[in-house]
Amino acid sequence: MNALAIRVQNLDKSFDEVHAVDDVSFEIHQGEIFSLLGPNGAGKTTTIGMISGLLRPDAGQAWLMGHSILENPKKAKAILGIVPQEIALYDDISARANLNFWGKMYGLRGQALSERVAAVLKIIGLEDRQNSTVSKFSGGMQRRLNVGVALLHEPHVIIMDEPTVGIDPQSRRKILDSVKQLSHQGVTILYTTHYMEEAQELSDRIAIMDNGKIIAIGTHQELINIVGELDRITLTINNETTKVIKAWKALDGVMKITPEDGTIHLLVKDSNQVLPHLFEAANQSNVRITSVDIQEPNLEAVFLHLTGRALRD
Amino acid sequence: MKIIAIALKNLWRSFRSFFALAFMFGVPILMTVMFSFLFGGIGGDDSEFTIPVTHVMLVNQDRGTDLQIGFEMDKNTYSSMGLMLLEILQRDTYTEIMTLETAIETKARKMVDEQQAGLAVIIPEDFSSALLGQSNRTTQIEFYKDPELSLGPQIVQSIVMSVVDGFSSGSLTMSSVTSALQEKGVDLNYEEQMALIQDLSEEMENDPLNSGQNLNVIPPLAEQDAKNQSDSLQTILRSIMSGMMIFYAFFTGTAAAQSILQEDEKGTLPRLFISPTTTTTILNGKFLAGFTMIIVQVVVLLVFANLVFGIYWGATFPLLLASIGLVALANSFGIFIMSLVKGTKQAGIIYGAVLTFTGMLGISSVFVMGTPIEKAFNYLPLLVPQGWAMNAFTATWKGDWPQILIHTAGMMLLAILFFFLGNMRFKKRFN
Ligand SMILES: Nc1ncnc2c1ncn2[C@@H]1O[C@H](COP(=O)(O)OP(=O)(O)OP(=O)(O)O)[C@@H](O)[C@H]1O
Ligand SMILES: [Mg+2]
Numbered sequence: 001m002n003a004l005a006i007r008v009q010n011l012d013k014s015f016d017e018v019h020a021v022d023d024v025s026f027e028i029h030q031g032e033i034f035s036l037l038g039p040n041g042a043g044k045t046t047t048i049g050m051i052s053g054l055l056r057p058d059a060g061q062a063w064l065m066g067h068s069i070l071e072n073p074k075k076a077k078a079i080l081g082i083v084p085q086e087i088a089l090y091d092d093i094s095a096r097a098n099l100n101f102w103g104k105m106y107g108l109r110g111q112a113l114s115e116r117v118a119a120v121l122k123i124i125g126l127e128d129r130q131n132s133t134v135s136k137f138s139g140g141m142q143r144r145l146n147v148g149v150a151l152l153h154e155p156h157v158i159i160m161d162e163p164t165v166g167i168d169p170q171s172r173r174k175i176l177d178s179v180k181q182l183s184h185q186g187v188t189i190l191y192t193t194h195y196m197e198e199a200q201e202l203s204d205r206i207a208i209m210d211n212g213k214i215i216a217i218g219t220h221q222e223l224i225n226i227v228g229e230l231d232r233i234t235l236t237i238n239n240e241t242t243k244v245i246k247a248w249k250a251l252d253g254v255m256k257i258t259p260e261d262g263t264i265h266l267l268v269k270d271s272n273q274v275l276p277h278l279f280e281a282a283n284q285s286n287v288r289i290t291s292v293d294i295q296e297p298n299l300e301a302v303f304l305h306l307t308g309r310a311l312r313d
Numbered sequence: 314m315k316i317i318a319i320a321l322k323n324l325w326r327s328f329r330s331f332f333a334l335a336f337m338f339g340v341p342i343l344m345t346v347m348f349s350f351l352f353g354g355i356g357g358d359d360s361e362f363t364i365p366v367t368h369v370m371l372v373n374q375d376r377g378t379d380l381q382i383g384f385e386m387d388k389n390t391y392s393s394m395g396l397m398l399l400e401i402l403q404r405d406t407y408t409e410i411m412t413l414e415t416a417i418e419t420k421a422r423k424m425v426d427e428q429q430a431g432l433a434v435i436i437p438e439d440f441s442s443a444l445l446g447q448s449n450r451t452t453q454i455e456f457y458k459d460p461e462l463s464l465g466p467q468i469v470q471s472i473v474m475s476v477v478d479g480f481s482s483g484s485l486t487m488s489s490v491t492s493a494l495q496e497k498g499v500d501l502n503y504e505e506q507m508a509l510i511q512d513l514s515e516e517m518e519n520d521p522l523n524s525g526q527n528l529n530v531i532p533p534l535a536e537q538d539a540k541n542q543s544d545s546l547q548t549i550l551r552s553i554m555s556g557m558m559i560f561y562a563f564f565t566g567t568a569a570a571q572s573i574l575q576e577d578e579k580g581t582l583p584r585l586f587i588s589p590t591t592t593t594t595i596l597n598g599k600f601l602a603g604f605t606m607i608i609v610q611v612v613v614l615l616v617f618a619n620l621v622f623g624i625y626w627g628a629t630f631p632l633l634l635a636s637i638g639l640v641a642l643a644n645s646f647g648i649f650i651m652s653l654v655k656g657t658k659q660a661g662i663i664y665g666a667v668l669t670f671t672g673m674l675g676i677s678s679v680f681v682m683g684t685p686i687e688k689a690f691n692y693l694p695l696l697v698p699q700g701w702a703m704n705a706f707t708a709t710w711k712g713d714w715p716q717i718l719i720h721t722a723g724m725m726l727l728a729i730l731f732f733f734l735g736n737m738r739f740k741k742r743f744n
Contacts, residue, residue, distance in 0.1 A: 052587045077589040088580030092326055104318040105588040149584075 004063070005030045005157050005188035011050050011060035013043075020046040022212035024060070028190060028205075030156075033183050035199035036192040037299060038209035039311055044192040045085055047209075048161050051190075052082050064157055078106070081155035083163045085192075087146045091135040095126055095145050098134060099152060106153035116152050123178055124148040140171025147175055151182070158182060159190045164198065176202065196299035196311060208303060215306050224297050230255055231271040232301040234293040235264045237282065244285040251277050258308055265304055315590050319598025323572060324605055337565055337610045341557035342617065348553045348679075349546070367431035367465035369411045370421035373399055375440040394441040401476055411469050425457050428685060432466035433457040434473055549682075551624045555706040556676035558614045559699050562607050562639055563672055566647030567663060569603025573739065574657050582743075592743050596736065603647060607640045627709035631717045635705040638724030645728045646698050648735035652742070675699020678707070698727050 006028040013021040021043045028034040036044045049055035051062045053069045053076065062069045067076040089098050099117040108116055121127045124144040134142060147163055160179070164172045179202055183189055193199055199206050200220055207217040216223055237244070240262050248266070249257050253274040256267040268274040271294045282289050295301065303311040327333045375395025391397040403413055416424070421433035435455040437443075454473065458466045573596070576582035585595050615636065618624040626632050650663055675697045678690045694700025701723045708716030 054583055054587050074589045074591075077587060080587070082584070082587050084580055084584055086580045088584040090322070090326060090581060092329065093322075097322075097325070101318065101322045102584075102588070105315060105585060105590050107589065 003030055004028065005032070005065060006034075006051065006190060007063040008047070008051060009061045011047060011062065012058045013046050013050060013055060014058060019212050021050065021057075024209075024212070024214055026207055026214060026217060028188060030188050031183065031186050032204045033179065033189045033191060033202050035203040035206045036190065036209055037194065037196060037199040037206055037303075037311075038192075039194055039309075042194075042209040043212040044209055045161055046212075048082075048159050048190070048192065052080060052159060053077055078153070079156045081150035081153065081158040083147050083150045083158070083160040085161035085165070087142050089134050089142065089145055089149070091142075092133060094131050094133055095121070095137070096130040098145065099148060102149045103152045108153060116154070120148045120151050123151060123181075125174055138168070138171075140167040143167050144171055144174060147178065151178075155187070157188045157190070159192075161192050162194070163191075164193070164195070194311065196303075200299060206299070208299070208306065210303070210307050216302065220299070223299060223302050227267065227297050227301050227305045230267040230269060230297055230301065230305075232295040232297065232304070233266045233268055233271055233275070233278075234295070235266070235278070235289050236262055236291045237264065238262075238288045238290055239286075240264075241285060241287060244282055244287045247281040247285060248278060251281065253277075256305065258304065260310070265310070267301065267305060315594050316598040316601060319585075319595060320601040320605060323569070323599060323602030327569075327602070327606055333565075333568065336561060336568070337606070338613055338617075341554075341561045341614055344557045345550065345554045345618075345622070348557075349550050366409065367411045367469050368424075368429065369402075369413050369469055370424050370430045370433040371399055371402065371413055371415045372418045372421045372433060372435040373415060374418070374438045375436050376438050377441050395436040398436065398473070398476060402473070407472065410465075410472070422457055425459055428459055428688070431459050432469050434469075547624065550618070550622050551626070551710060552679045552682060552707075554614070554618045554622065554624055555626075556679040556703060558611060558618075559639060559643075559702045559706070560672040560676055562610055562643040562702075563646060563668055563699055564664070565607050565610050566603055566643035566645070567650055567668055568647070569599070569606055569644070570647040570651035570735070571657060571660050571663075572602075573599050574651060574654065574660070577743075578657060586743065592740060596739055596743070600644065600648060600732075600736075603644045604640060607643050611636050611640055625710065626706075627712060631709040631712070631714070634717060634721040635702070635709045638705055638721045638728070639702045641728035642698050642702060642724045642731070645730075645732035645735060648739070649731035650735075652735040652738035671697035672699050675701075676703050678703060695723075698724070698731070701727065 004027050006026075008024060008026050011021055011024045024043070024047055026034075036047065038044055046055065050057045050060070051064070051069060053073045057070075064076040065079050067079070069076045090101070093101075096117065099120060100113065103113045103116055121130050124147060126141060126144060126148070129137070129141065134145065137145065143163060143165075147160065150158055150160070163175050167175075176198065179189055179191065189202075191198070191202060203220065205217065205219055206223060207214045208223065209215065216226060240259060245257060245259055245264070248254055248264075251274060253269040254266055255269065258265040266274075266278075275292070275294075279289060300311050303309070373393075373395040375393040377393035389400075391400065399413075399415065402411070407413075414424075414430070418433075418435055421430070421435065424430040425433050433456070435457060437454065440454070454477065456466070456470045456473075458470075573582065576585075582595070586592065615626060615632070619626065627635075650667060651660075654660060654663060675694045676699060677694055678687070681687045681690045694703055701720050705717060705720035705724060708714075708720060
């Protein structure tokens with residue numbers, strides 16, 4: 001059990017009507033990068049809130065390096081660094097003043113504090129702007145500082161909640177690289193995102209979350225295997241009729257078909273072989289195919305396969 | 314200590330904020346200057362102080378003397394000194410200072426009690442005989458005053474005393490009026506003295522009746538000290554300044570507590586909660602910041618008013634008590650108020666309605682000073698915490714120890730109560 005950095009057992013949380021987190025369990029090993037991938041409202045932030053002690057679970061438990069967040073919050077929190085989804089900084093003071101303050105909140109003092117502040121400024125690439133007021137920073141710089149705050153006390157475990165939302169490619173790259181670098185140093189990382197590319201690039205293992213539930217968990221390859229070697233075809237058509245959908249469904253090699261307002265998602269065994277038949281059937285139903293997109297299996301396809309919906313709408 | 318780090322961070326942010334500084338220091342000082350212009354008309358050389366006209370009830374119980382002699386003045390003979398005093402006070406000379414009504418004692422006292430008269434002058438039975446006997450005479454006239462009105466009745470009282478003085482010494486001088494007033498603790502400022510002298514001497518010159526009267530008006534020495542000159546302005550400034558200080562100290566307390574909600578909405582408070590810092594530490598850090606801010610505000614305003622406006626606040630120890638009470642109460646009231654509020658969106662209502670209303674009521678004694686409803690505002694403001702603070706500061710400069718102690722104790726009790734409730738609600742909310 002001590003080899004586990006994070007252990008989550010049957011976490012459950014409801015807000016009024018919404019069952020935000022529904023019996024979620026998983027384990028993250030030390031040194032792993034583990035992604036929680038899911039669309040908006042899947043329950044990622046709520047799950048993290050319970051792991052970090054911000055939210056009290058309705059049921060279930062979470063442990064950080066063996067310390068229960070409910071029974072021993074101070075110890076559990078001390079080994080945890082958190083990058084909240086929303087930027088949580090004092091924007092009327094400087095970047096350096098922010099780091100100094102947050103460092104103190106994690107018990108850093110004097111020499112150790114100033115060394116860590118300097119190191120973090122270097123990691124997030126804000127050394128030249130350290131004395132500027134945060135409100136004058138670009139969104140990307142604020143995000144980098146938001147990450148930096150979580151690194152100050154050299155936590156064993158870092159949880160990052162969609163740290164790259166809405167930022168420029170350079171800042172994004174910087175954050176992704178720093179995640180990898182931290183992992184190389186042996187830090188365990190729980191990373192949430194709704195970008196499957198990020199989950200794919202970073203993660204040792206991925207949990208796919210939807211409607212408060214973990215619907216699949218495993219390495220990238222293991223998840224892809226769920227959909228098998230199926231290719232994914234996305235078609236747009238000028239006139240969605242049940243006739244054409246029926247005809248396509250009946251075709252050999254079409255495993256799954258999901259119509260969505262003039263856009264049709266199909267999972268097929270071999271796109272090369274199926275594609276001509278799709279056009280043929282369309283012709284017969286007087287339907288024009290206006291665009292075609294073919295994708296080799298990926299997490300998007302897995303999500304689609306499991307939920308019948310696209311990961312991003 | 315994390316508490317101190319949190320408090321310092323809050324203070325650092327506040328003292329960098331123009332808005333916060335303006336409300337803590339700029340606005341109270343500006344408001345004081347503004348209201349002083351409005352009420353006191355400071356700064357104008359042509360400012361006219363009107364001496365208030367006092368309605369005086371005269372009760373003449375003087376039985377004359379056993380000798381049955383008459384008293385002569387201006388060719389008239391009076392059977393008692395009391396009647397003579399009445400005759401003198403009825404002259405046009407004093408019409409701009411008092412309106413005179415004779416009555417029996419019970420009615421006179423009642424009129425004063427009901428604030429329909431400012432002063433009752435009760436001349437005792439043995440007034441004439443005591444005067445003749447040259448014994449202890451001035452103490453025998455009773456002056457029954459409305460305690461809330463000071464200036465008008467004091468002037469009349471001094472005039473009466475001077476007239477009585479004049480019965481024996483044969484001269485009535487302005488300086489005897491002013492020194493009598495000073496003995497009573499009323500310092501007329503220069504303008505008021507000049508207005509009084511002008512009124513008296515003009516009447517005297519124009520009125521043929523007075524020609525033979527030996528009323529001698531001597532202007533006061535020109536080098537009356539500066540303190541005397543500005544004394545009533547002082548009272549006005551002091552009241553307004555303390556009112557404004559109290560009003561805005563409560564704003565500071567509320568703004569400091571509001572930062573808890575702001576941080577909650579900004580996400581920095583949740584971020585503090587996921588650090589290994591307890592809720593108690595975090596909240597106490599915020600409370601300490603508010604406390605320190607109000608201390609700084611109160612100290613700066615007290616010192617500023619003393620140095621720039623020359624306001625004397627009272628003795629050090631009572632002032633310290635009143636200030637500590639104010640700081641504690643303003644801070645915990647802010648905590649309490651903000652603990653009732655869901656989010657910063659509602660804060661506008663708090664400032665606009667609750668704080669402004671309670672604040673104005675609390676310091677309302679400033680605005681009704683010298684008006685007939687003044688008395689009602691002795692106790693009404695005690696419905697709100699600001700009123701306790703206002704009364705404590707008023708008692709402080711009056712040197713009224715029982716009032717100082719009562720109001721400081723009241724403030725501390727309220728502060729403890731508000732802190733307890735607010736703290737409990739915040740803890741419950743964030744746990
Ligand atoms: N404090 C709250 N009060 C009420 N409902 C909430 C609250 N927090 C979350 N929810 C609801 O719980 C569900 C899960 O929300 P959560 O924020 O955990 O999702 P998420 O996966 O983080 O989504 P996103 O990608 O948008 O951040 C949503 O339906 C959300 O509306
Ligand atoms: Mg989220």
